[in-house]
Amino acid sequence: MLTFEYTRADSAAAAIDLVEREAEAKFLGGGTNLVDLMRETIERPRALVDVTGLSAAIEVQEDGGVLIGAAATNTALAEDRHIREHYPMLARAILAGASAQIRNMATVGGNLLQRTRCYYFYDDAAHCNKRRAGSGCDAVDGFNRIHAILGASEQCVATHPSDMCVALAALDAMVHIEGKDGTRQVPVADFHTLPGDTPQVETVLAPGELITAIALPANPATGQTYRKVRDRASYAFALVSVAASVRVEDGSIADVRIALGGVAHKPWRATKAEAALRGKAPSEDAFRAAARAELADARPLRDNGFKIGLAERTIVAVLQELTA
Numbered sequence: 001m002l003t004f005e006y007t008r009a010d011s012a013a014a015a016i017d018l019v020e021r022e023a024e025a026k027f028l029g030g031g032t033n034l035v036d037l038m039r040e041t042i043e044r045p046r047a048l049v050d051v052t053g054l055s056a057a058i059e060v061q062e063d064g065g066v067l068i069g070a071a072a073t074n075t076a077l078a079e080d081r082h083i084r085e086h087y088p089m090l091a092r093a094i095l096a097g098a099s100a101q102i103r104n105m106a107t108v109g110g111n112l113l114q115r116t117r118c119y120y121f122y123d124d125a126a127h128c129n130k131r132r133a134g135s136g137c138d139a140v141d142g143f144n145r146i147h148a149i150l151g152a153s154e155q156c157v158a159t160h161p162s163d164m165c166v167a168l169a170a171l172d173a174m175v176h177i178e179g180k181d182g183t184r185q186v187p188v189a190d191f192h193t194l195p196g197d198t199p200q201v202e203t204v205l206a207p208g209e210l211i212t213a214i215a216l217p218a219n220p221a222t223g224q225t226y227r228k229v230r231d232r233a234s235y236a237f238a239l240v241s242v243a244a245s246v247r248v249e250d251g252s253i254a255d256v257r258i259a260l261g262g263v264a265h266k267p268w269r270a271t272k273a274e275a276a277l278r279g280k281a282p283s284e285d286a287f288r289a290a291a292r293a294e295l296a297d298a299r300p301l302r303d304n305g306f307k308i309g310l311a312e313r314t315i316v317a318v319l320q321e322l323t324a
């Protein structure tokens with residue numbers, strides 16, 4: 001049995017200090033991912049610092065943006081009236097994930113840092129560079145139906161599993177971070193990293209840094225949504241998902257934001273598709289050309305080639321819905 005110490009932090013500074021003192025300490029949110037990983041002995045922290053008592057406030061700021069405390073539960077965020085009204089893609093994305101019981105426990109901070117659902121990552125008998133650096137990747141030539149088509153490397157082809165993060169990337173949300181050297185902010189789209197030669201590194205967070213909040217910018221587009229395609233209607237991760245917003249002015253696309261889930265090691269901001277659409281009249285042909293521009297660099301593995309067509313069709317369908 002692995003033993004560990006448990007402490008509940010009453011301030012961000014205390015949490016950072018407690019994690020700093022123990023080399024193998026981790027922050028604990030709702031525990032819905034970390035505790036599972038500890039049961040499988042994939043994560044072996046010697047100390048857990050519970051941060052669920054820190055800010056869980058969801059506050060509209062003077063400029064109209066929203067600041068969300070990292071300890072806010074996924075349920076609280078999805079049910080918040082202001083979020084549902086002004087950031088519906090975020091509420092939809094959260095409600096498309098996990099189950100009501102898990103969303104009641106899961107926190108915003110923990111959701112950002114949940115680990116991949118690659119089968120081999122959870123199988124201690126498998127080779128996995130993410131679990132043991134340099135040990136190989138059994139997914140590359142194995143069963144890889146759920147794996148990445150964009151931005152993968154020979155060292156890792158895993159995808160990031162979060163629905164919430166895909167909407168946050170499309171919304172241009174910022175992650176507020178605090179560490180022993182001060183505070184900083186990072187756009188969600190830059191927070192997660194591609195696997196490259198170091199798939200064990202998943203974000204730009206330095207050891208001991210705490211996520212304190214997420215900031216949503218003001219004035220989101222009114223036309224926005226999140227669509228998730230999966231094997232089952234509940235309790236299933238995205239094969240492909242699309243978060244998008246579109247603003248049409250005088251018959252042409254003035255602003256468009258698109259992020260994809262289920263296709264890469266990080267929420268994938270579809271900047272090539274966005275560039276292809278800006279200034280164009282909305283039409284199925286324009287949407288399809290934009291989706292193809294984004295997916296031109298897609299590299300399918302043995303079992304996941306279907307994701308390219310699925311992503312294209314989902315992007316087109318979402319943009320048609322938003323501009324109908």
Ligand SMILES: Cc1cc2nc3c(=O)[nH]c(=O)nc-3n(C[C@H](O)[C@H](O)[C@H](O)COP(=O)(O)OP(=O)(O)OC[C@H]3O[C@@H](n4cnc5c(N)ncnc54)[C@H](O)[C@@H]3O)c2cc1C
Pocket residue numbers: 026027028029030031032033034035051070071074096097098099102105106107108109110111112113114161162163164209210211212235236237238
């Ligand atoms: C059966 C099942 C189905 C699921 N389905 C989906 C799904 O369809 N879509 C989806 O998006 N998710 C899904 N999830 C994942 C779920 O959303 C995550 O487990 C959850 O969001 C993690 O949040 P948590 O607070 O429980 O994190 P924890 O498990 O407590 O922590 C996760 C990680 O975050 C770190 N951490 C936590 N808080 C902070 C902080 N403030 N600062 C720095 N580090 C921190 C921890 O150290 C740990 O490394 C599913 C989970 C389960 C068990």
Ligand code: SF4
Pocket residue numbers: 116118119120121127128129130131136137138139140155156157158199
């Ligand atoms: S895809 Fe990544 S997580 Fe999966 S086995 Fe390979 S290295 Fe591990």
